Amino acid sequence: MVNFKDIPPEMLIMEVSSRLSKEIPEPKWVKEVKTGQHKERGPSDANWYYIRAASLLRKVAVNSPIGIEKLASEYGGKVDRGSKAHHAGKGSRKVLRTALQDLEKLGYVLKGKKGRSISSAGTKLLNSAALGVSGKLKEKIPAIEKYI
Secondary structure (H helix, E strand, C coil): CCCHHHCCHHHHHHHHHHHHCCCCCCCHHHHCCCCECCCCCCCCCCCHHHHHHHHHHHHHHHHCCECHHHHHHHCCEEECCCCCCCEEECECHHHHHHHHHHHHHHCCEEECCCCEEECHHHHHHHHHHHHHHHHHHHHHCHHHHHCC
């Protein structure tokens, strides 16, 4: 059986984001928001919210239990302060909170005392997406079966 940890994260996230785009309604503010204090502009990809939600689902599955502050630092970057040295900046907590709340409503993430963790439905979604991606990988590279 193929596990979600066996598949390259980029391919898994794209597969899960296409599945989540059918289940999660897009918030109104998605077109006008920045994804962190280290960014100058908002994302240029129209599908970025679902990609972020899929990435969050995978990060919660790998690092659970995990909180908003840790996730914000994971999605952060360098803040340009002009001629002064760069400092670390965190990602937008509003984006993370809203995406995690959407995933909780669908039953993929559970909220606990020490942070968020993955539910059995979330693991099932990730593993089924990994199975779909592995089928695409086998079509492209026939000799990959021994590695998956």
